[in-house]
Amino acid sequence: MQIQHHYRETGLNERHQHLLTFKNLHIDTNQELVVFMPASCHVCKSEGFQALTRVTVSLNDKSIIAALNVTNDGLLAEGEISLSESAAKKMAVQDGDLLSVSHTGPLRSIAHVRAKLYGSVLDQQAYHEIIRDIVDEKYSNIFLSSFVSACSGNNMSIEEICYLTSAMIHAGNRLYWEKGVIADKHCIGGLPGNRTTMIVVPIIASLSIMIPKTSSKAITSPAGTADTMGVMTNVNLSIEEIRKVVEKENGCIAWGGAVKLSPADDLIIRVEKALDIDSEGQMIASILSKKAAAGSTHCVIDIPIGSTAKVRSMDNAVQLALKLKEVSEFLHIKSQIIFSDGSQPVGYGIGPALEARDVLDVLQNKPDAPKDLSEKSIRIATELVHLAWDMPKDAAQEIVTTKLKSGEAFKKFIAICEAQGGFKEPGKARYTKTIEADFTGTIHEINNRKTAQVAKLAGAPDTPEAGVDFRIQLKEKVESGQPLFTIHANSPGELEYAYEYYKNNSQDVIKYLINE
């Protein structure tokens, strides 16, 4: 006697395809790929498709996996199907095209996420499969949320953080360099105006140390380094262009987004922000995967500590530093972690053009250049030289300071800008409004987040000239009537809107002590 089995055939037959007619509803669901089908659809019924089911949608040889959204609103007739803008774009589908849909077999990598939730420690292979599927956009938001949740808190061992990081590196593009020192720097965010990169890079490059720097644009802040650099030159460089610039000038400051180093990061961060879950592991993987993908061998990481900065206590900073150190060792990156004051903005300007002006003033040693920005830049550059050359810090500080004061760093910065496509002067905003102190006293507290908010209301970073020119510092004695800061905007409306917000929150933006 024999047992009948026809798994392969039935496997295929089960996935025998249903054809539905595409109708574009122009629904933008952000990055998530979504397919819309009417509840009346016989395919939904027969295949047991339900809201949130993951469905494979195919047209000719192209196919995507999308989350199903069952519509009951008559937007779609029986036999019709629609896709979110992102999905329709990916498929290059036209109204009337016949799409085939089928159940999507369970993603292998979801089993890893489940295992993680069940308490197992995942291996390198598992993280590679998960990140691969995320980059291939096979994860719907609820899957991403489940993964982020599984990895949140302190649920990841240091090995797992290492595996996640290397998985994120391999899922994106990479820069390769001849052997030798490739310098890099990073600052944990949260501090307005903290634009040391554009001063550190030319100093280091002028010392003939290679520093191919990629930076990010603002997501929630008034400016990212790439936004600020963007008002002075082109930052949208390809991997080849980065190579050319660095071979010529030893350094560059390019937008990382253009070269897709660690693309998984953006997708994960989006859900983390929404969940307001801070995963130390994810943060470390996010930072170091980009450094490693850029080919860095030596990296200084600055952790500003402050009640309104990203890292709020020395304890957290120390924990984070230890793990950053371990993971960078795993990646063969020599790293130096430094702690800095995160209690107030750095420099005067907040917003791309205003920050660019500060950078240029420091590089040109102008008398009224912001000292805190120049000092912090010298400190980071010193640490980097100390790290790269294993040179005593005082000696390192001396040559770094010389490079800046002699104007060589400025020359190098201009040369880098020229190599990236030409230097242009930062613009100026059309409208300004200066806020003066209505008190006499001592500045007691400055809220980084709310200060940044004023700059964003004024139009930064979309309007590069917009922002806030912040002229006071902690512990500074202020006379009534003395200028505190100036709002810059290109429209009266934005100027007014930013000012109104400040008025409503003034005591939260700046706290002061009345002098007796």
Place this chain on the structure above:
Amino acid sequence: MQIQHHYRETGLNERHQHLLTFKNLHIDTNQELVVFMPASCHVCKSEGFQALTRVTVSLNDKSIIAALNVTNDGLLAEGEISLSESAAKKMAVQDGDLLSVSHTGPLRSIAHVRAKLYGSVLDQQAYHEIIRDIVDEKYSNIFLSSFVSACSGNNMSIEEICYLTSAMIHAGNRLYWEKGVIADKHCIGGLPGNRTTMIVVPIIASLSIMIPKTSSKAITSPAGTADTMGVMTNVNLSIEEIRKVVEKENGCIAWGGAVKLSPADDLIIRVEKALDIDSEGQMIASILSKKAAAGSTHCVIDIPIGSTAKVRSMDNAVQLALKLKEVSEFLHIKSQIIFSDGSQPVGYGIGPALEARDVLDVLQNKPDAPKDLSEKSIRIATELVHLAWDMPKDAAQEIVTTKLKSGEAFKKFIAICEAQGGFKEPGKARYTKTIEADFTGTIHEINNRKTAQVAKLAGAPDTPEAGVDFRIQLKEKVESGQPLFTIHANSPGELEYAYEYYKNNSQDVIKYLINE
């Protein structure tokens, strides 16, 4: 000297409201509440709203919390806003209405989910806050996913399962009864045609034991008990109507969905299904919260075990049984867990009307009534009487059997139907097709899921008369040409579609051994 603080004012001011004009895009996002705003929107920019941000949308005194979907497709102009169908319905908003939007402060209960992810054990209060917010629809899909993930696997202590269960009970409606025995039964799903409820309830009620049964409708199966009962009488009873029926007849069989016992359950199950995460804790809370909310004091829970049933091994069944026992004790419910054969469908019919016919045949003691269904019903009723009256099982079985065989149970069933709105005969499908064996041999395996799939393709449960009349059993010897089952449908298309699926999967639906 003094430190200036104006938290309350600034708190209010910060939430100072932005007005946007509503434009209905008729986008159905299923249960999730979603708000659509254009990326160009100054509110998005200034408030830092981003995709997935949770936003409070208000119109007059009504307000909801919705997940933000930023659109770039020109569907909305600057100053315009839209809501998903579910959200628009909740707000009863019209085109042109001015909606105000503001940032939603972090949900307190999300901190509990985060704590759970960080490994803490949550207390009763925490679960109450989480479930309250879920029922108030304050959780977007990614929050639900995070909660389900946090509670998945074996991450919940038995105390936590108890807390979750009581939180789910308190978040919904409840039935209250005079002191005394309130009997109930439950069957862990996954078995087609398993309609014991409509036989057990009249038997128990005819013994003057109160059994106010609420049942569910099919989600992914060809029929739920409420669907099957629905072809013979009205199941859409209010709490008051349930009370009336039960006071008159001692029992009822009503649709639980209509009385919103444990409403959190539906919202959680939807995401669990999508994630394909089975949380034992969630399943137990789901089952027992509904029993407790219905006021049950004594409950028999049947766990069918089979490779294509929900519970696949005796090990899993025992683990589940122990926890069900503990949690029901916590809820002061006397429970009896029984294991049964889950290797094949129960009865002949699969689909509302066909199952109803089986039920009526058993109740009327027709010679060709399905024996397995009648025996299983007698077993469950016996356990229930044994539990309720603490009576020896053989004695209990005797009176139970008498009630059924004497026709009293049938009389009681008709009386219950009359009390619920009148009895009607189940209908018959317009088209049928009988599948005959193309082999001579012994039935070796029957796949519950694929058999159910054939019934669903035929139109069940939406077409109550549709389904499958399944005439063979495991280990049965079959002659070539002998009828295996008959497909019932109300349209030739559905009949054909179901038949085609069977043809393509025949060896998966029924496996047999060729006789030597």
